[in-house]
Every structure is written in structure tokens, then in C-alpha cells.
Amino acid sequence: MPTGIFLINKKNELVELEETDFQSEDIFQELLENYPNLLSGKLIDPEVPRSWLLVDREVGIPGEEKGGGRWSLDHLFLDQDGIPTLVEVKRSSDTRIRREVVGQMLDYAANAITYWPVEQIISVLENRCETQNEDPVQLIKNLFDAEYETYWDRVKTNLTAGKVRMIFLADKIPIELKRIVEFLNEQMDPAEVLALEIRQFKADGLQTLVPRLYGNTSDAEKRKSTSYSKREPWTKETFFEELRKNVSQEQVDLAKQIFAWAENTCDQLGYGRGKTMGSMIPVIEKDGKEHYPFAVWTTGYVELYFQWHSYKKPFDSEELRLEMLEKFKQIKGISLNKDDINKRPSVQFNILQQGDNLEKFFEIHEWFIKQLHN
Template identity: 35%
Template sequence: MSASRAIFIVNADNQLSMMRPSAPPNEDVLQKLVEDFPHTISFDEVGELLLVRREQPVADSESGSGRWSLDHLFVTREAVPVLVEVKRWTDHRLRREVVAQMLDYAANASTSWTEETVEHAFRETCRRIGKDPEDRLREFLGEDGDADGFWRRVKDNLGAGNLKLLFVADRIPSELARIVEFLNEQMRADVFAVELGYFEGDGGIRTLVPRIIGATERAMAKKGRPPADPISPSEWLQAHIISKGEAFSQGLDALKKLMEEIGAEFVVPERKRDYLSIVIEQDTKKVLKPFSLGRRGQVSINFPYYLALSEQERLSFLNRYSAAVGPLSDDAANSFVSFPLDRLAEPNRAESFIAVACDWVHAIRDVR
């Protein structure tokens, strides 16, 4: 991605805003953005992320104190640890030094972090942000997720070398990109870089434009992870939704009614099979993805894709969705907020949801 060209946002009132290429004023600003909005560095090969701790200590021996400090430790829903290092483009360490730094962290993590230390770090983070740790973990995993033994599975994955390493910067130099692609093909661990193109507009508005490096088909093949066999949306729905029973089938009928009204269709992502995207192809050939449907039967409202809407607009829709379908998985209008599909088996809820969803799609058509 070129960082030398501006990008433009057209809002719902047909007003154009120019976002100028810029750079975060310091590394802490970029780290805080990743902490607050982990979906900016999420993609198919990584999945949704739950923050365990920012500045996670790493010791160089099992009994040693923290010699180093990892910028962010996240985990996935599959209990896979995700180690994240954040640097600015102007930092000379972004070339080779950061790679050695990350490999030090990865090599020592399995002995430095026990099940108890990782869970304790998560609890401390939750206390800092005013969240209950058990509730936060259950919200992240979803109603069908298994919270029992989650931190033990994190530790097991660490010991098995089943982890993900992410380098994040406002620009990724070509030298680092080549190293990342090489490491991702050679290592058991997944290695990626995420370039968060940084743009600023009037009124303090900022835009982040992600670019993923390292997610190549060749790397997947070398790791013994060939692309999944093709599956049609109808086959996916039969396997994951209709098989759950009548209430989910009725909820699916309501969702299909909405999709007819907004001109959407189900699309199976190329690499992941744990959700269906609900996609609208506009006349301009732009693609909207306002919702997705997870295999646990959760309907996700994809707020993070439409942060160009004002926070006030997004909060208004969040409240309307909550009034329509009941409690949501999160109270933040910058998250992938979800609810169980079987709630739409109730006609009044289905009707209310469709009305809000149609307004939501109308609002986002011109902002992406």
C-alpha cells in the first residue's frame, strides 16, 4: 500500500472528507490503538482476538524475572497465543532487530508463562478496564464456547509451539516483509506482519488501513494446511445451523427475509469455514459485509468495518439492535457485536431486527 496518497470518505449526507497520509505521533499511540481495537489486526488466518495483557513480561528462564516486555499478548477463541510487537516506520529496529526480539519472546514464552501467570495477566487487564474476567471470557467465546480449561489449553498450545507472531507498524519495510514471508513458510508458528496505514483528517478523525503480509498459499501448503475443500452456503447452513433445531431454522428464515430486502447473499470465506459472510455487492462494485453468521449460531453485526460512521450513529444503532433482539455480546459500538440466531424465531423480534438492519445498511452504503 502506498502511503503517499490520500483517501476519501463520503458520509451518509454525501459530504466528502479527505484523509491525509500521516504517521502516529509516537509508538504508544499506535500500541493503544491496537489495544483498544484488536480487530484492526484481525484477519482470517488469525481470527478474533482477546487481549490478555499489554506489556507482558517475558523471562529468559523458568524461574527468572521478566527480562523483556512483549507489547501485546492476545489469545484466539481456539486458545492460541498471539504475540504482537508494534513499531513505527521511523524506528530503525523495525528491520532485523525486531525479528530477533520476537523470536526471543517466542522461544522463552513456553517456560516463562504458566497457565496461572497468563490467567492472572488477563484478570489484571479486566480489572483495569472494569470488566469481570469470567463474563469477558464467556462473551468472547460465545454461548457455545468452552471456558472450562481455556487457560490450560493456552499453555498447551504454547508448549506445542502452536502460536502466532504478528509484527505491526504504520508501514512495513520490504526487508521485514521478505523475512516474515520466509519465516511463515519455514516455522511451525504462524508469522505475519500487519501494516496499519495511518491517515488523519479534520477534527481529529483518524483512519487505519490494514495490509496483511505473510498469508500466502505457499505458506499454508508448507504447514500442511491446504485450502479447505469447497462448500456451498446451503451445505454450510445444513451442517451448522439447520441441524441445531427448529428455533434456529426459523431464525434463519427471518435472516433470509432480511437478505432479500437488502439484496444480500451468503458467501463462504475462502480460507475459514467457521462463519458465513452476508455480502451486498453494490452497483459501484463495492462490497458491503454488514453481518456474518457463525457456526455456533451467532449473528454478528460488523461495526468495525464501518467506523467511518460517527460514534454517535453507531451507538444509536447498537441501542436499537439491543432493543430489537435483546442483550448483545458487547456494549461497544466498535466491536463485532453478536446475538443468538434463534432469537429471530420470535416474530416480533424478527420484525424489529429487520427494520433496524435495513436502516443500518442504508446508513453504511456510502461510507465504506
């Protein structure tokens, strides 16, 4: 009895493609590396199909603070909303795919959320781009039409909120895994758990790959209806509403001073779309590009954007970033190292409350703006 897929070739002949197994797991993984669209973004989100950026294969996940790669994830992808997507590939002949791989994936996700700084993910992508002679800034711009800085802020917000996607990929999804995935996806929020089956059919030099997605039950879709891409950005009003839950009135007043300075000094204010954490980012426009001096978070700290400065002139100059770093070190209570010129160190509100620290903070950023316009 025919069980394959039928095609009609150019000679008007009927060709039956028979289902065949993948010869090895590595071949399966290479297919996904070369053709990320196999992750079937339209099946995952029919209304807003997912687009994919491969961060890398065999990505190390730490098991402790500042730890090395305790586990090795098969593939790490990011979508257009900056949602980290963890993919584990197994062939159906591997008995671990029935249950053991689930615990493994949950380990990966739990430790990634807890111990994976976004800077590590950036470093992994940039290293891969360097070996392939690609520009990571342009890559993200071309794929997602996004500014490098704001895109990685989305990734950080998602990690902090636990918004990750876990995908089990196999040539055949066993019924045991299907049931577990559907159960987990209905219960977990904002994390997402899916299983993607990709069957292979071949004949006469032709190869067809047929995907099928499991986990997107109607109950799961209802629970996750407020996806990142559909959430409204924070506003000044909602930012302060959330801030008041986390800090003292004195620190709320300090944040109001920062907002007032940014409104009077910068071209516009930008806001994040984080589900549980809000951010405000001043925007300075120069020669068609946007520059972001810092970000203010509803959890009570300011994030300094040295890392983002390094991607745009004139602060792509290490010397200029070092000069800026030395200015910050003159503020009592701020401790920075030379390596921080390539990172995004944070300053707590309570430090900026002390003495004339806030005035010095503003002076440094007025100097920053002056450098942009020189």
C-alpha cells in the same frame, strides 16, 4: 498527485483523507489496546476469522525457569482457539523494525514456549480484569462462548506444542521485514509469523485506519492448512495409540483403569485438540454447569484441577479445596503445598501405580463428586 483515500460526506462532497504518521508509538499501542479488531482477524484467517482477547500490555517474559520478566512484550492477545499471539509495535521511523525486531520477537517466542507457565498468563489477565472491574470467566464466555477451564487447557496445549503467533505491527512494513516474515512463515510450523501494516489517513476530523497483512503466502498456507480450529479432537483410540509411544505397558493398563472409572462414574468424557499431546477430561454435570475433576495426558501424568475448581461452587471455598488437598497428601509420593489449591499440579503415572494409590485417587474424586451434589 492525490495519494489519499476519498470519502463522500453527508453533503455529497468529496473529501480526501491524507496519510499521516502516528505521533508516537504509545498512541499506536493505545489504539490496539482499545480496538483489538485492528489485528484484522479476517485477513489472518478468512475462513475462520480470528477473534481477540487482550491479556495485557507490557507483559513480562521470563528468561529462565521461574524467572521474572526479562523482556517486556508490547501486547499479548489470545484468539478463540487459545493461540497466544505476541504483538510488537514499531513505527516505520524506528530503524530497528528492519531486522533487529525480528531477533527480539524470536527471543520472546522461544522463551515464552519454554518458561511461560499458563498460570502466569491467567494471573496477568485476572489482574487486568480486576483493575477494570471485569469478570475473566464471563469475559471468555462472552467472547469465545467457552468454558474457562477448557479454554485455558487449549492455551496450555498450544504453548506446549509451540503453537504461537507472532505479529509485527507498524504503520509501514519495510521491504526487508516483509521478506523475512514471508520466509519465516513458510518455514515455521506450528508457529506463525506475520506482519501487519496499519496506515492512518485523516481530514476534517475524520480518521481512517487501513490494514494490510504480509506473511500469508500460498506456500505458508499449504504448510499450515491443518490449523487448530480444523483439527479433530482426540478419541479414546487415538489417545491410547499415542500413550503407548510414551509410557510402559503397565502404565497403559493404569490409564485404562482411570478411563474405566471415569466412564462408570462421570457423565461424559471430553478430549482435547492438541496437535502433539492428547488429553482426556472427565465431565460431571451439575445445575447446567460442567465440572472437570482432572485431566489425563498422553505424556503419562494426571493433572489435578484445583485452579478450575476455584471458579465454581462449592469448591470456590478455599476451605473445601484445602480439605481436598490434604486428602491427596495422604497418597504416598504426592507432594503438594498450600499454594497448590490455586494451581494445577501434576501427578505422574508411576506414583499412582504404587500400592493402593490409584484406589485412594478414585476415592478422593468420588468424595469430590459427592460434594458437588450436596
